[in-house]
Amino acid sequence: MIVASCSGNDQYVSPLFRWRSISPASDSVTVALEQGFISMLPADSLQRLAFRLEQESDTGTEGRQLLSRHYFWRGRIANREREDARQFLKMALQLCDSVRYPYDYMRISYLQAILESKNGRAAYYDKLKRLEKFAVATNDQFLRASLLLDMGHVWSDIDNMPRALENYLEADSIYRELGITMYHLKTTLNNINVLLQVGRTRESAALCRSLLENRDARNDFDFYNDLRLTAFNVTGDTSQLHTGYRELSGKRAYERRKIRYELALGRDALARGDITAALRFTRLATNHQPTPLTQEYNGEIYRLAYDTYELAGNHDAAYTYLRLLAQNSDSLLQENSAMRINSIENRSEISRLEETSRQKQKEERTSMTIAILSVLLVAMVIVMILMRRSQRNRIALMESQLNLGRSQRSIVSSALAMTEKDNVLESVLDRIGSLADDGKLCREESTRLQQSIRMHLSGKQEWTDFQHMFEEVHPAFAATLKQRYPELSEGDLRLATYIRLGMQTKQIARMLLLQPESVKKNRLRLRRRMHLGREDSLEDILRSI
Secondary structure (H helix, E strand, O other), rough: OOHHHHOOOEOOOOOOOEEEEOOOHHHHHHHHHHHHOOOOHHHHHHHHHHHHHHHHHOOOOOOHHHHHHHHHHHHHHHHHHOOOOHHHHHHHHHOOOOOHHHHHHHHHHHHHHHOOOOOHHHHHHHHHHHHHHHHHHHOOOHHHHHHHHHHHHHHHHOOOHHHHHHHHHHHHHHHHHHOHHHHHHHHHHHHHHHHHHHHOOHHHHHHHHHHHHHHHHHHHHHHHHHHHHHHHHHOOOOOHOOOOOOOOOOOOOOOHHHHHHHHHHHHHHHOOOOOOHHHHHHHHHHOOOOOOOHHHHHHHHHHHHHHHHHHHHHHHHHHHHHHHHHHHHHHHHHHHHHHHHHHHHHHHEEEEHHHHHHHHHHHHHHHHHHHEEEHHHHHHHHHHHHHHHHHHHHHHHHHHHHHHHHHHHHHHHHHHHHHHHHHHHHHHHHOOOHHHOOOOOHHHHHHHHHHHHHHOOOOOOHHHHHHHHHHOOOOOOHHHHHHHOOOHHHHHHHHHHHOOOOOOOHHOOOOHHHOOOHHHHHHHHHHHHHOOOOOOOOHHHHHHO
């Protein structure tokens, strides 16, 4: 699932919520549902939004996936209203394309894990940790904050408040960073109570005062009213207690909170010795109809009633509530004993899971280190091989260049020697001719000597031999040059050959029996026939062939 989530460049419904985009209409509904849960919209408003997803499924190209989202949100709404959400999630899971929509699958699995959390806190915690890996892999901070809160609740349930507080504070920092004010306020209120439980009263009181002054907190009646009760527990400010209770007057939807206020007001009255006020709040607390939601306060109600009636001298009533308190204490003791045993077992199992996770991470880090070292070792070997190969190539290139240089020097030397020989022989011929003209050498002997000497003059054959030697070092030079530049004459090719050998102008002049200035003119004619510009180097072009 994590691999699938990281493999594409999905477009999300918003930067904050990582649902994959399906259509503009359905995306806006999904965002409205997420925002609706943050702002605590009434259930009927959320239901209307969820049914709009069902309507969109009839017209959209991803009808099954939109239906899956419809059932997910109905399940989430049902869970918030303490109704059975399992059937909705079952339908959502059946319709979900987990390969293309891994985030949808993960959100359904998350809500299922919450519903099954009471079956085993250790297994629930393990699921949350795996889901957190998904959130980290997809960089979904909003989802990760929610998972941190739920993991904090697990730590709180097994009486490890320091770990719970660690998770709560990290979740709150994420909500502040994301700018989700309502969730930040609620998380801060939770942190106030936890800080109080772990004995960090100053921090708890400071946070409480900051919330009481917060404008956004004041604008939310439900939140601020709950905050007043917490403020009394933290600071002992009874004015918050009385004001908060008056705010609940005439409101029917706050039965559990009214009981909490009445218990606190009754205890405060007893502490001040105000029996009349204590009796009034005790009667109010005991007159509530018992429900599953208020059952957790029975023990506190019975104890307040016993203490109040005992101090008021109403011993019959005090005895009645003492008997109820004893019965409740017995059942509560049994329940607490079972919860403690369960808490110890869960704590042990979660510790084992944490240790297994740490060990796995350690093994993964070790494996990763070994893999990296192996890659580095292979890379070093490859680099060394390439370096040695490169060094051999450089040596071979240097040897080739040296051989080429020697060959070119040998050709130049041979050409110059041939030219010098011809020059000497030409001088001898001239001298023999002069002697014959002066009568110092007979004409027949002169003719015979001249014929013998001309046999050793460099002619066409020696130029052919020179070309053969040159072609061994620079194969097909003349043919390639002629093919590229058809206008070149035989003399141009010969001049180009000497230039390619790197011969100087004076050397070329000796070879061609010309003056250096004539060689320069011939170079200019060669450049014109090769159509070279001023910026073109004749030597570089000839060397490239």
